[in-house]
Amino acid sequence: MSTVKLLKSIGYPESNSPSPLDPFESHELYNLARRNKIGSLYVKSLESSGDIELLEKQWENRQDFQARIQKTVDRLPDAIPADTQYAIVKSGYPWVDSKDIDLILFEDTLEELESELLSQGYEFCGRSPTSFDVLDPVTEIQLDVQSQFSLQRVIYFDKMSVIDGVEQRSPYGTSIPILRKPDDLALIVIHSVTEQMYILKEFYTAVSMLESFSREQFERFFDIIEQNEIQPACSSFFTITQELCEHVFQRSPDFLQEILDRVGTSDREQQAFHSKGFSTPHKYRGGTGIRTVVRKMRNPVFRRSLVSQLPRLLHPSTAFYILSQVVTRREREHYVHDTSDMSQSGE
Numbered sequence: 001m002s003t004v005k006l007l008k009s010i011g012y013p014e015s016n017s018p019s020p021l022d023p024f025e026s027h028e029l030y031n032l033a034r035r036n037k038i039g040s041l042y043v044k045s046l047e048s049s050g051d052i053e054l055l056e057k058q059w060e061n062r063q064d065f066q067a068r069i070q071k072t073v074d075r076l077p078d079a080i081p082a083d084t085q086y087a088i089v090k091s092g093y094p095w096v097d098s099k100d101i102d103l104i105l106f107e108d109t110l111e112e113l114e115s116e117l118l119s120q121g122y123e124f125c126g127r128s129p130t131s132f133d134v135l136d137p138v139t140e141i142q143l144d145v146q147s148q149f150s151l152q153r154v155i156y157f158d159k160m161s162v163i164d165g166v167e168q169r170s171p172y173g174t175s176i177p178i179l180r181k182p183d184d185l186a187l188i189v190i191h192s193v194t195e196q197m198y199i200l201k202e203f204y205t206a207v208s209m210l211e212s213f214s215r216e217q218f219e220r221f222f223d224i225i226e227q228n229e230i231q232p233a234c235s236s237f238f239t240i241t242q243e244l245c246e247h248v249f250q251r252s253p254d255f256l257q258e259i260l261d262r263v264g265t266s267d268r269e270q271q272a273f274h275s276k277g278f279s280t281p282h283k284y285r286g287g288t289g290i291r292t293v294v295r296k297m298r299n300p301v302f303r304r305s306l307v308s309q310l311p312r313l314l315h316p317s318t319a320f321y322i323l324s325q326v327v328t329r330r331e332r333e334h335y336v337h338d339t340s341d342m343s344q345s346g347e
Contacts, residue, residue: 002032003280004248007200010038010045012249013093013208021249023051030058031342036200036280037097039341040066044095061341065097068139070172072101075136077174079120084109086145087166087177090191092184092205094171100133100142104179106163110147117143129153148305149187155305156296157190161227165220181209182221186228193233193292198240198282206241210253218255222262229299231263232291236284239266243273 006029011018025046033042040062046052047059073088080086085106090098105113114132118124122143125133130148135141149157165183168175179187185206192202213221225234238259245252272285296302 002029003036003200003244003278005029006032006036006038006042007203007244007248010041010204012245012251013204014211017048018045018204020045020049020051023049025051025054027054030055032280033200034097034342038200038204039097041093041095041204058341062097066095068141069098069101072136072139072141072143073176074172074174075138076101076103076176079117079122080113081116084113087179089179089184090188091171091178092181092188093201093208096201096204098201100144103143103145104149104159105145105147106159108147110145113145117145149191150305151194153305153309155301156194157187157228157230158299158301160301161224162187165224180217180220181212182217183224185209185221186224186230189225189237190228190230190233190292192237193230193284193288196284196289198237198280198284200280202237203241203244203280206237207245207253207256210255213253213255218258222259225263227299229296229302230292232266232288232295234259235263236266236269236288238263239269240273240282243270243278247278 005022005024008022009020009024009029011020023046030039030042033039039058043052043055043059043062046055052059076088086103087106089102089104091102110130110132114124114127114134117134121137122134123137125135125142127133129152130150131144131146134143134145136143148155149159162179162183165180166177167180169178170176171178178184188202188205192198210218225231238256242252242256242260242265245256266288269285269288273282276282297306
C-alpha cells in the first residue's frame with residue numbers, strides 16, 4: 001500500500017497546493033514518487049507541512065530541477081520565431097517531474113525550427129519521422145518538438161482537433177502558448193495508454209483539472225474524446241483514477257463519474273489494479289491497448305496514417321524497431337530518465 005501512503009502524504013489534488021492528510025517521510029516513498037514523476041510534489045508537500053528531515057538533499061535537488069524547468073519555458077519566446085504556430089502540451093499540474101518540455105507544431109515547420117534552435121546553441125539529441133529533441137544549453141532541460149502526436153507515422157491524436165484550443169498563459173512569468181485544460185487532458189489520457197503505464201503524475205493532473213472544469217469545459221473535453229475515438233482509453237484511465245480517489249480520499253470530482261457513465265468502467269482494469277494492491281506505476285492490461293486501437297479505426301486520420309505506414313512495416317529494421325518499443329514499454333517498471341537522486345535500496 002505504498003501508493004496509498006504516498007498519496008496521503010501529499011493530499012487530494014483539489015488545487016495546485018494539496019494539503020497532506022498523513023505526512024510520512026522516507027527514502028522508499030521518495031523513490032516511489034520519482035517513479036511516478038511526482039518526486040518534487042512529494043518533498044514540497046513534506047517541506048510545507050514541516051515534516052522534512054531525511055530528504056533535505058532531495059528537496060534541494062527538486063527545487064533546482066523545477067527552477068530549470070521554469071527557466072527553459074521562459075526562454076522559449078526568445079528561442080522560437082514569433083510566426084511559429086505552436087503550443088506547450090501535457091503541462092497540466094505544477095511541481096510534477098517532466099523530463100522535458102513537450103511542444104506541438106501546427107504547421108509543417110519541423111526541419112526549419114530544428115535548424116533555428118541548433119543555430120542558437122541548442123544541442124541535438126535525436127529525431128523521429130515526426131519529432132526532434134534538443135537540449136537547452138543553459139538549463140540542460142530537453143525540448144521534445146513534435147509535428148504530430150504519433151508513434152512513428154501513425155497518428156494517435158489529431159492535432160487539428162485542438163488547434164483552436166491554444167491560449168496565452170504565464171505559468172512562470174513569461175506569456176507562452178499553452179493547450180487549454182480540456183484539450184490537454186484528452187491528450188494526457190491517450191498518451192498514458194500509448195506509454196502503456198498509468199502514473200501518479202497523471203492522477204494529480206487529471207483530478208485537479210476535473211475539479212476546476214466548468215460544464216462548458218467538460219463538454220469540450222468530451223467532444224475531443226469523441227472526435228479522436230479514444231473512449232476505451234478513457235474507460236481504463238478514469239477507472240484507475242476513480243479507484244484511487246475513492247480508496248484513498250473517499251471523494252472524487254463530480255465529472256469523473258459522468259465520464260465513466262458515458263464510456264463505461266473497465267472491470268478488468270479495475271480487477272488488475274485491485275489484485276496488485278493499488279500499486280503504481282500501473283501497467284495497463286494488453287486488452288486496453290487492443291480495444292483502443294480497434295476503436296481508433298473509426299477515426300479517419302488514424303486510419304489514413306496507419307495505411308501509409310503499412311508498407312514501411314515490411315522493412316525489417318522498421319518492424320524490429322516498433323516491436324522492440326512495444327516490448328520495452330511492456331517490460332519497464334517506470335520511464336524516469338534521471339535517477340541519480342534515487343537511492344538504490346529502501347530506507
